Amino acid sequence: xxxxxxxxxxxxxxxxxxxxxxxxxxxxxxxxxxxxxxxxxxxxxxxxxxxxxxxxxxxxxxxxxxxxxxxxxxxxxxxxxxxxxxxxxxxxxxxxxxxxxxxxxxxxxxxxxxxxxxxxxxxxxxxxxxxxxxxxxxxxxxxxxxxxxxxxxxxxxxxxxxxxxxxxxxxxxxxxxxxxxxxxxxxxxxxxxxxxxxxxxxxxxxxxxxxxxxxxxxxxxxxxxxxxxxxxxxxxxxxxxxxxxxxxxxxxxxxxxxxxxxxxxxxxxxxxxxxxxxxxxxxxxxxxxxxxxxxxxxxxxxxxxxxxxxxxxxxxxxxxxxxxxxxxxxxxxxxxxxxxxxxxxxxxxxxxxxxxxxxxxxxxxxxxxxxxxx
Numbered sequence: 001x002x003x004x005x006x007x008x009x010x011x012x013x014x015x016x017x018x019x020x021x022x023x024x025x026x027x028x029x030x031x032x033x034x035x036x037x038x039x040x041x042x043x044x045x046x047x048x049x050x051x052x053x054x055x056x057x058x059x060x061x062x063x064x065x066x067x068x069x070x071x072x073x074x075x076x077x078x079x080x081x082x083x084x085x086x087x088x089x090x091x092x093x094x095x096x097x098x099x100x101x102x103x104x105x106x107x108x109x110x111x112x113x114x115x116x117x118x119x120x121x122x123x124x125x126x127x128x129x130x131x132x133x134x135x136x137x138x139x140x141x142x143x144x145x146x147x148x149x150x151x152x153x154x155x156x157x158x159x160x161x162x163x164x165x166x167x168x169x170x171x172x173x174x175x176x177x178x179x180x181x182x183x184x185x186x187x188x189x190x191x192x193x194x195x196x197x198x199x200x201x202x203x204x205x206x207x208x209x210x211x212x213x214x215x216x217x218x219x220x221x222x223x224x225x226x227x228x229x230x231x232x233x234x235x236x237x238x239x240x241x242x243x244x245x246x247x248x249x250x251x252x253x254x255x256x257x258x259x260x261x262x263x264x265x266x267x268x269x270x271x272x273x274x275x276x277x278x279x280x281x282x283x284x285x286x287x288x289x290x291x292x293x294x295x296x297x298x299x300x301x302x303x304x305x306x307x308x309x310x311x312x313x314x315x316x317x318x319x320x321x322x323x324x325x326x327x328x329x330x331x332x333x334x335x336x337x338x339x340x341x342x343x344x345x346x347x348x349x350x351x352x353x354x355x356x357x358x359x360x361x362x363x364x365x366x367x368x369x370x371x372x373x374x
Contacts, residue, residue, distance in 0.1 A: 020234035035233035047198035054174035054188030058086035077315035125154035128279035181239035250280035266366035283346035293372035
């Protein structure tokens with residue numbers, strides 16, 4: 001099975017992990033700070049705080065801005081549920097904004113959702129394609145709102161040469177196994193240029209405990225155990241050195257697909273603007289409307305051929321928990337994006353032959369799929 005994304009671990013990574021395992025500290029050691037510095041240098045961010053998952057990073061980011069039961073965030077429904085779930089963990093309410101045809105939040109629809117309860121806007125860089133962050137920043141500044149960018153898909157993406165993760169008050173990154181780089185399967189980080197938010201995040205990451213002198217310490221507020229181990233950070237340091245090479249390989253696969261899928265009647269690739277570099281965590285294709293009714297059959301046919309397609313994402317508000325808590329919701333563009341989207345394999349472990357097989361098979365399956373009666 002050719003997975004839609006997967007980790008790439010080599011001997012350098014294994015040796016880095018083994019060396020960390022032989023060290024004096026498996027957690028709470030120097031590898032954590034070393035990884036944080038390397039990430040900060042790569043992103044161009046002043047402060048980085050690594051954690052055991054991007055979900056933990058989201059939760060800490062929300063807690064750091066004081067998100068509470070009196071607050072709302074505006075976010076996208078086309079994302080993994082953690083983006084909204086972490087707000088619920090703070091007893092806040094997620095308000096869903098519709099998306100554009102590329103799956104990113106529609107910045108033109110944000111302002112109409114702002115209320116006196118709105119505390120933050122939380123866009124997601126879908127698939128690695130950055131949102132219109134400058135325009136969203138302007139909206140947040142105008143209304144005195146926090147901007148928290150969920151960059152879980154976008155480590156290594158840039159806009160006009162500037163790495164994603166510098167414009168928002170807090171940016172969230174993920175090192176899950178299927179992301180371009182990983183830290184032992186799970187891991188995450190926040191990046192910020194705000195020292196106060198950074199210090200708050202560090203406190204919340206480690207039980208709210210402040211070390212004083214000798215054995216003495218103090219717990220100043222309720223925190224969590226969201227720390228990332230030295231072993232995981234050792235792998236992250238090794239992987240980060242290869243990130244640009246990984247993205248280059250993903251981009252070559254994506255460019256091949258773009259050429260193969262030009263001017264066909266069955267699907268449309270998501271276009272990446274020329275001034276933007278995507279990490280290509282995902283390569284999403286959008287099925288022609290005439291094939292939406294057959295999407296499940298197409299999905300199953302691809303899997304039978306050994307192509308691990310996936311769907312990103314079912315709109316969060318369609319989950320039973322959200323419907324029971326907030327009632328029925330429907331956003332037209334999000335609904336249509338969900339009906340059309342399929343993510344196909346595009347990662348650094350693939351060969352040109354793999355990409356050709358995927359493209360040939362998809363086009364053949366779609367050509368033989370019965371169209372819907374519109």
